[in-house]
Amino acid sequence: MIGHARSSALVLGAGIQGLCTALALDRAGWEVVLLDRAPEPMLRTSLRGEGKLHLGYVYGNEPDRTTARLMVDGALSFSEHLDQWLPEKVPWAALRSDPFVYAVLAATMVSPETLAGHYRWVDEAVARGIAAGMTYAGARTFSVTARLACPGDHGYSGDVIAAYQTSEIAVDPRWLRSAFIGALRSRAIPFLAGCVIRSVARTPHGFAVTATRETGESFTRRADAVINCLWDGRLAIDATMDIPPPRTCFYRLKYAVRGRMKPATARPTTTTFALGPFGDVVCWADGSVYLSWYPVCLAGVSGGLEPPCSWRPALDHPETTAAEHDLARRSLAALAERIPALRGLQVDSVKAGVVVAWGENDIDQPQSELHQRHAIGVHDHDGYLSIDTGKFTTAPLFAAQVADRLGTARHHRRS
Numbered sequence: 001m002i003g004h005a006r007s008s009a010l011v012l013g014a015g016i017q018g019l020c021t022a023l024a025l026d027r028a029g030w031e032v033v034l035l036d037r038a039p040e041p042m043l044r045t046s047l048r049g050e051g052k053l054h055l056g057y058v059y060g061n062e063p064d065r066t067t068a069r070l071m072v073d074g075a076l077s078f079s080e081h082l083d084q085w086l087p088e089k090v091p092w093a094a095l096r097s098d099p100f101v102y103a104v105l106a107a108t109m110v111s112p113e114t115l116a117g118h119y120r121w122v123d124e125a126v127a128r129g130i131a132a133g134m135t136y137a138g139a140r141t142f143s144v145t146a147r148l149a150c151p152g153d154h155g156y157s158g159d160v161i162a163a164y165q166t167s168e169i170a171v172d173p174r175w176l177r178s179a180f181i182g183a184l185r186s187r188a189i190p191f192l193a194g195c196v197i198r199s200v201a202r203t204p205h206g207f208a209v210t211a212t213r214e215t216g217e218s219f220t221r222r223a224d225a226v227i228n229c230l231w232d233g234r235l236a237i238d239a240t241m242d243i244p245p246p247r248t249c250f251y252r253l254k255y256a257v258r259g260r261m262k263p264a265t266a267r268p269t270t271t272t273f274a275l276g277p278f279g280d281v282v283c284w285a286d287g288s289v290y291l292s293w294y295p296v297c298l299a300g301v302s303g304g305l306e307p308p309c310s311w312r313p314a315l316d317h318p319e320t321t322a323a324e325h326d327l328a329r330r331s332l333a334a335l336a337e338r339i340p341a342l343r344g345l346q347v348d349s350v351k352a353g354v355v356v357a358w359g360e361n362d363i364d365q366p367q368s369e370l371h372q373r374h375a376i377g378v379h380d381h382d383g384y385l386s387i388d389t390g391k392f393t394t395a396p397l398f399a400a401q402v403a404d405r406l407g408t409a410r411h412h413r414r415s
């Protein structure tokens with residue numbers, strides 16, 4: 001902690017991490033300003049995923065279960081934090097997707113028996129949390145994982161050799177986005193749109209953040225604390241504070257497809273394919289369906305301080321290109337081979353987001369660090385905090401940790 005009174009904070013990046021951090025600090029009495037290059041909050045990665053509140057089932061390839069433990073902590077505190085920070089009552093039951101079945105493909109890297117042991121471990125960790133008073137997406141009840149006797153009865157093709165019904169769910173990021181925007185308004189937290197953050201510098205009295213507007217005009221804002229929640233833009237700004245990345249970082253451009261089932265077609269089973277060729281299918285209460293099949297939806301991999309400029313059109317432009325339409329068609333076809341009901345899906349949109357992860361190997365490699373996401377969280381550099389969000393699931397947990405570290409703002413300003 002630095003010695004003088006602190007009361008103002010600049011939060012860089014208005015994805016789920018920046019939004020939660022801004023609301024947590026506002027609640028602790030900080031005067032918060034939120035900045036982002038986008039025209040509105042939460043238009044990027046946080047909106048483009050399925051919003052699964054990971055309980056750690058997917059990390060069945062990690063021997064010491066550190067990531068699974070962190071996911072349980074993140075998932076079981078997610079709704080409690082948002083219930084505190086959002087002024088509107090959150091209708092958790094309506095936001096929940098169908099619960100996930102973990103479907104094991106013939107090409108699995110981990111045997112069904114080993115996976116079943118891991119799922120039991122997760123179930124026990126979740127049950128302990130719930131017994132201690134925690135909640136999972138607003139619920140205080142939880143059913144343990146059950147092996148489905150015959151995967152074919154649940155709409156899977158013969159490529160699925162085992163299937164496990166879990167209680168894991170996703171919460172709809174589209175609803176959360178509007179709730180966050182409502183919360184910024186009702187708390188009168190300023191959101192500065194269209195600001196590209198260029199650098200942060202320590203000053204004798206705090207920090208100076210330099211940004212440029214779309215017009216090219218550059219400006220500087222000062223504050224007592226700065227919280228970097230820029231996700232794929234985070235390491236480049238850390239570098240301006242002379243903070244090098246601790247390890248090799250890799251960016252992955254990953255697409256997801258959204259659609260809706262045609263009338264009179266069966267609803268597909270909400271599924272995560274694990275562990276090997278990876279994919280997700282998520283059904284929402286409003287009839288919409290999310291899907292991503294990693295072997296097709298992974299459109300680029302790049303190392304370095306930030307993703308290449310060539311990814312910008314995929315991330316920023318609202319129009320869908322012919323190549324993106326084709327990617328949606330191929331993902332759907334690949335998933336429909338495993339879940340034939342998906343042949344009845346009408347595609348509405350295909351959008352890309354960036355996955356930020358340490359290490360060079362890909363998800364189909366057992367040693368990939370995508371299977372071990374525990375090296376994430378809050379890095380505190382004495383008033384400059386940089387958050388590696390890691391997952392949507394852990395964003396509220398890390399935001400609460402930032403508020404704990406910075407403490408309650410003292411409202412006397414420096415002269």
Ligand SMILES: Cc1cc2nc3c(=O)[nH]c(=O)nc-3n(C[C@H](O)[C@H](O)[C@H](O)COP(=O)(O)OP(=O)(O)OC[C@H]3O[C@@H](n4cnc5c(N)ncnc54)[C@H](O)[C@@H]3O)c2cc1C
Nearest residue numbers: 013015016017037045046049052197231233353391392393
């Ligand atoms: C397809 C896909 C599916 C996923 N599914 C899940 C899931 O089901 N569950 C889960 O837990 N996680 C999931 N994830 C991961 C999860 O989405 C991310 O961990 C999380 O959304 C990151 O949140 P964030 O706020 O840090 O980043 P973002 O939401 O990307 O927010 C960062 C913000 O910073 C802004 N920004 C960046 N650089 C600059 C700059 N220089 N100047 C100004 N603004 C800048 C961006 O415009 C953006 O608004 C998924 C990721 C992808 C890509």
